[in-house]
Amino acid sequence: MLILDSGISKVAKETDSQAVELTKILIKLMRLVKLCNNVLTMTKEGEKVAANDELLMKTLMVILCCEFNKNYWDGFESEDIGNVGGGFTLLLLHKYGSEKRLDSFYVDRYFRAFPKLSNDLPPSEALSCYSIRTFDRLLLHLGLIEVEGEGYLAREKDIIKTELFDKLISVVPPRNM
Template identity: 40%
Template sequence: MINQENEWIISHIDTLIDKVNNLPHEDFEGYSPYEMGSLLNFLNDPRSPLKINVLSDKAYKEIPLLNQTCLLMSILEEQENLLLTKVGNLPPKWVKALYVLGPPELAIEMSSKNVIKEQDTIAVQLARIILKIYRLCKQRHNKLSLTHHGKKLLNNKPALLHGILHVLTYQFNWGYFDGYGNFEIGQLGFGFTLVLLAKYGDKPQPAEFYTDKYFKAFPQLLIDNNNNSQFRHNKKSLKYCYYFRNFDRYLSYLGLVNITKVPSTLEEKYLIQKTPLFDQLITAVAPQGIDDKV
């Protein structure tokens, strides 16, 4: 049985822990551990410092991945049951129509092929994967069609974008399209990256600026736990993984960043700046005790 003295000790310890978890933390840009916890779940936690806003119809059209997803859904609605290729891919004519809505992909732009197949373009594959994970489409007898849920969301862009963000943030494995073993890099703490962009993205910043701040908050991700030496990555490689996944890929697919390559004789350097769409879509509230947006 717990006596009164022990109850007081337990209560005092709980109070101290709660106080510590509410203190601002330098590594977290002044956010407390509690606030960082809510940032990790920013789409579901109403206490999160990060808010996703409803956009105008014009603004939604500036999101490449949303445009590709909407077009694919419209194709499925029109076709009712879209016949896939023998290997289960989207027909090339539809792949081309979807591809041109997204950012250029280097492998395709440099290719001399006139036909674009689904496996050639990451963005189109991703749009289809999102539809599948979010249960907006179904595949039967090598035919693809919209689900009842998909038909309901067809013209609901706020709900569709929320679904896309939810799949990207919590469900889709960011390592699916690359050779990096640690799928958590970039995806874990995606909300923190958005806070960094909200705070510092008005001016072009070197990619290393964001990389350093991210790994300062999540230093454990710089440890490569892959025991297979053939696939182990050094810290420089893991830092590039963060840049590549966040900025070159998913934030670009969402139309939230512009990337400028800086000429260098030694290695490739990039400057990152948020787009005007970013501030329309995302509001980041400053840490507790600071009465303003970041």
């Protein structure tokens, strides 16, 4: 049951709920809807995408990994950490995610691949920024990873990919050109 349904929280406008606000942002980025006279209506392309589960998931993944700005709700000063290199993170999880590993394992490899990003924030803040944006706010909500630790947004947490990850994400070597 959603908190919205339980009556625990009153939602007077869409910005009162991150889930509602995120949904609106994503369906607009996916071009499933258009806004006319302050009313959202489904586009022809949106009808086509919504009718095809595989296309819907692919479109959503591309938007979440490549276009959605993951720093939208946080106070970290870096706009790039977690927004750059989403495919690299998926590659790391494909390669190492079958075993539980600390989020710092992935953070270390991420910043080795993108060293200029590590200059954006102090080291411990950069680790938290990447981990929260990538694991807590993206991959966990998509069901692609499981997180074990002291709880949501824990300082140190174990990451392991789910069966769903392997069903949805495939990594293939580039073709020779």
